[in-house]
Amino acid sequence: MFATATRNFVDEVDPGGLLIPVKSLNDSIALLTVVVSQKGFWFWQKPKHVPTDFTLNDILTGDTPITPVLTETDFIKYNGTYGDSIQGSMDATFIHSNLNAEGKDSSKLASSFGSLKKDEVDVRQLLRDTKNSVLDMSHCLIKQTQKKRQVFGLVKERIVTSQPCSVTEEVQQAEQCSGTLGFCGPKSPKVSLKDNGSLSKDSNVTMEIPTNTTIAYALIDLEVKHDGHYELCLMSNKGGFEVDSRTQKGQLGVTGAVSNNPDVSRLAQELKDLSDHFQLLSALPASSKASLFKIVTDVLEDRAALGALQSVLNQMLVEKSANIADVSEAHIQSIQPVLEMLKESECGSVAETERSASLLSALHLITSALDELPHESLSALRACRSPTVLEITQLLVHCLCESGESPASGTNVAVLPEDVLANLEHLFTSSDVNLQRDGDAATIQLKQLQQLGNRPLIMFIALRGLHSLAQGV
Structure with a gap:
């Protein structure tokens, strides 16, 4: 906090x-x-x-x-004062069940x-x-x-x-679920649930400085x-x-090889140099990708949890060890599944061990990019993390790197709700990239700044990494 x-x-x-x-x-x-x-x-x-x-x-x-x-x-x-508000709903109908769920989360941090x-x-x-x-x-x-x-x-x-x-944090979470669920199979009892339920959780914490x-x-x-x-x-x-x-x-030491050249070709080459990491994530089994995608998107809600995950992965990559003694109990729940997955992949042949090291590097790449994003970029990204939106961002980035501009399919852009498009525009703007819309079409361009820096690259790495995990989920 x-x-x-x-x-x-x-x-x-x-x-x-x-x-x-x-x-x-x-x-x-x-x-x-x-x-x-x-x-x-x-x-x-x-x-x-x-x-x-x-x-x-x-x-x-x-x-x-x-x-x-x-x-x-x-x-x-x-x-x-910084605040986020996320609201969503789901309606599903199956052969033996129907389900309606709604959720609304909001948070506010006042400094x-x-x-x-x-x-x-x-x-x-x-x-x-x-x-x-x-x-x-x-x-x-x-x-x-x-x-x-x-x-x-x-x-x-x-x-x-x-x-x-003082620093004050207010969090409100509300979930409501209603429906009928039925499960029936050979030689198994029939189980049914008919219920309307709701869950709410509020917290208000003030820290005196x-x-x-x-x-x-x-x-x-x-x-x-x-x-x-x-x-x-x-x-x-x-x-x-x-x-x-x-x-x-x-x-x-901290010599840093940071380039401020805003040329699109440089950006395209840097993304190409990292493509092996994204391909590795895309090639993971669907269950592994789904698990990692949930873990990574969950920590977007809590920057402290994101920082803890990135720090542990950094220790494993640089120092060849992981020390979670200083990690809070709440954040360990986010980190432990990743450590277990990496540990399981080490127990095998030489090729599997090498693949485990590559997986660690790829996960470290994504979490490092996410951890570098400023507050406004991370907030906008939370609303743009669905597979559909991530697919469109990759089309935009791909076309930008290929031709210097990026026309996206009007049909694909049109399916996004207006609030999601607004968050997508804010996400790009906060990373020195302009998103321009003309009806159902969209293009992105790098801002013409004297010193553009690495913000566009960092955002594109975060989006590409999330998209790699979201494929087939």
Whole structure:
């Protein structure tokens, strides 16, 4: 809840900028706190940041601490409300039964942070103060970080609350079912159910946030030499530890290979390079695809659950192990079926084991793309996750990559309800893609921005992955 609120805040006030949302109230983030960063597995992923319990002074040699020059300024007054509403119904008639079901879910997250302040370190003075300082390379934090090829960053600014504030989440769920079900078979008793039933669940949770709570921060990375000397990376995030190898030069860390070229051919080539992952998912047995499709679409309702699933898959792919000790009980229910499926696929021949590794990579690809989507994109995607809508999105994307524009079949577009089309349009717009309709026809085009970034690619990966799992479901 707190993590969602801070992420929404950063998406609104600094999209694509330097601010990093705080994930937990347990994170104690002061200026010059050491934060460990690890670049994403996929080039378009944002780095993962983990605040530590140490500051720069804790990992320096010598007895003279650095006292940074700090400035405090008013930032903005922020109050945000985000809501989703999903409603659906189903009527089914079988030989021995008929069923009518309706469901309505709505949620609202209100973040009342009030007046916020910004604390900053005077970087020019920090450069002078740290000119001759040296890191203690025997410090346990440095050893562990260096071994995993991660990067040190220092908190150079933070956004903090200036008064007590709150985050409130309201959830309403209502389901109603009525009908007659009958089951009859040879040598088996006849079972019938005639009932009208309804289920409702409401929750209202308020989290009180104290004064001087950090909700977002920005980093300056360190480029560390073998002898402990270091430099502050002022213009880009290219920090890391000097590589101890004659054949390998440069830094290992958050170097990022992000391209800002908006050319459609580049986008088409990047999707083509990932096609093996999508084909693997499409070729899974129908039962496996149905199970995975349900799991993935279910976690779209809860970004925390989505983040937990993505984090566990990342551990399995990068660190070859999965640690679910820190995962909440509610989120384990979403993660466990995926782990069991991956474990079952490992128990077989060499070819089956290799296929299991490929399946892990493919699932990691989808969840990583979904986790990178901003709040408004994820909300719109929830309303566009049906197989019919996903099929149309693939037609749009395919035509765009083939010819630079994408006419979709008027018949297919016309079958979608107006509210679904509106959500589809919002989904594309939030990812820097224009959806234009002319009657029953539709086209998509990349926005002509100076720096388009990877938002279109990330959205197309998410849609393609969901479509691969939805085929035949």
